Amino acid sequence: MTTKTVRVATFDGPGARPQVCTVPRPAVPDRAALIQIGACGVCGTDLHILRGHWPKPLPWPITLGHEVAGVIVEKGPGLERDYMGQALGVGSKVALPPLMPCGECYYCRHYPEHANRCLRPTYYGRYIPFDKPPHLWGGWAEMVYVDLEMFPATKIYRLPDDMSLMLGSLSEPLACCIRALNRAVQARGFRFGDTVVVQGSGPIGVLMVAAALEMGAGRVIVVGAPEDPRLALCRAFGAEATVSIDTHTTADARIEAVREVVGGFGADVVVDCSGHPSAGPEGIEMLRDGGTYVEMGQFTDAGSIDTNWHRICVRDMTLVSSWGLTGDDMPRGIAMLQRAGRRFPWREMQVVFPFSEEGIHEAAQTAMDMRCVKATIVPDDSL
Numbered sequence: 001m002t003t004k005t006v007r008v009a010t011f012d013g014p015g016a017r018p019q020v021c022t023v024p025r026p027a028v029p030d031r032a033a034l035i036q037i038g039a040c041g042v043c044g045t046d047l048h049i050l051r052g053h054w055p056k057p058l059p060w061p062i063t064l065g066h067e068v069a070g071v072i073v074e075k076g077p078g079l080e081r082d083y084m085g086q087a088l089g090v091g092s093k094v095a096l097p098p099l100m101p102c103g104e105c106y107y108c109r110h111y112p113e114h115a116n117r118c119l120r121p122t123y124y125g126r127y128i129p130f131d132k133p134p135h136l137w138g139g140w141a142e143m144v145y146v147d148l149e150m151f152p153a154t155k156i157y158r159l160p161d162d163m164s165l166m167l168g169s170l171s172e173p174l175a176c177c178i179r180a181l182n183r184a185v186q187a188r189g190f191r192f193g194d195t196v197v198v199q200g201s202g203p204i205g206v207l208m209v210a211a212a213l214e215m216g217a218g219r220v221i222v223v224g225a226p227e228d229p230r231l232a233l234c235r236a237f238g239a240e241a242t243v244s245i246d247t248h249t250t251a252d253a254r255i256e257a258v259r260e261v262v263g264g265f266g267a268d269v270v271v272d273c274s275g276h277p278s279a280g281p282e283g284i285e286m287l288r289d290g291g292t293y294v295e296m297g298q299f300t301d302a303g304s305i306d307t308n309w310h311r312i313c314v315r316d317m318t319l320v321s322s323w324g325l326t327g328d329d330m331p332r333g334i335a336m337l338q339r340a341g342r343r344f345p346w347r348e349m350q351v352v353f354p355f356s357e358e359g360i361h362e363a364a365q366t367a368m369d370m371r372c373v374k375a376t377i378v379p380d381d382s383l
């Protein structure tokens with residue numbers, strides 16, 4: 001019954017066709033396991049890698065696939081529980097994420113909510129039961145091998161017994177969508193009943209429709225293509241309307257179409273799931289003033305990594321804009337001046353000019369020439 005070999009698909013490099021190779025089934029030590037793959041999704045990241053967009057050298061030949069759902073077919077006695085403390089046994093259904101934070105580096109310790117930016121993450125690429133490729137670490141294979149002794153950051157997540165592995169393989173990309181919306185919640189930028197516009201109708205866009213509705217969105221509108229099968233599926237998932245980029249071929253046309261559907265002042269939240277750098281400037285125009293823009297276009301134009309918009313996504317940052325002030329901000333300024341009146345050389349930033357034609361002209365000219373910091377006109381210096 002137990003197979004002696006495992007078949008693994010490898011790629012020799014970008015543009016290469018997959019080759020299915022056969023490797024000996026590895027021995028499974030104390031804190032390791034062999035997981036038979038039931039389902040593994042094809043992610044946009046896989047496709048970028050195959051197009052040669054990955055910005056760093058990769059150890060070709062490699063096996064792709066990181067949306068893994070499978071069944072433990074063999075495990076060592078020392079591997080007893082998953083990351084959440086649930087018991088693991090032969091026959092347990094499990095999912096594995098692609099990037100596993102170390103929990104020890106400066107980032108993991110001090111910024112745990114951004115542990116996705118771990119300085120020493122464990123990737124699949126680290127599971128190497130054989131000293132030569134193919135390695136059993138990509139999900140486009142019959143099995144993957146995990147070894148917590150060699151790679152202690154490895155995280156295994158048990159799936160419910162009654163969950164199909166097809167459904168379980170969506171857990172990683174769906175979790176990315178949930179996290180993106182939770183980032184908006186943290187920024188107080190997503191509330192129950194909000195109108196959400198999703199840019200992009202690929203797998204992440206479709207899963208975002210489900211995540212937004214489950215997390216309380218009142219209305220969801222998707223901008224993407226093609227109608228069949230993607231936009232139709234977005235509507236089947238509950239999107240109220242879709243705007244096709246095949247029929248609305250300019251940014252202005254898409255913005256107008258979205259704003260017409262959304263009505264009012266624009267959407268409360270716009271989420272970029274498209275991965276196109278141009279989606280950012282376009283999506284901002286679909287937002288109401290005071291709305292929240294979430295950039296999760298994961299691999300946004302990694303071919304030109306100097307694109308600023310791509311960096312906004314990669315750095316897991318919060319970009320906050322601020323325009324002037326509201327009526328409630330003014331007293332904060334007054335209170336700070338009172339509180340900190342002696343702590344800063346406020347008066348040194350001010351250069352005084354008299355109230356006269358010459359004085360006002362000189363004040364404006366001095367400021368324009370940057371010969372002072374704060375030119376200040378003083379009509380009555382006795383006050």
Ligand SMILES: [Zn+2]
Nearest residue numbers: 102105108118
């Ligand atoms: Zn770390």
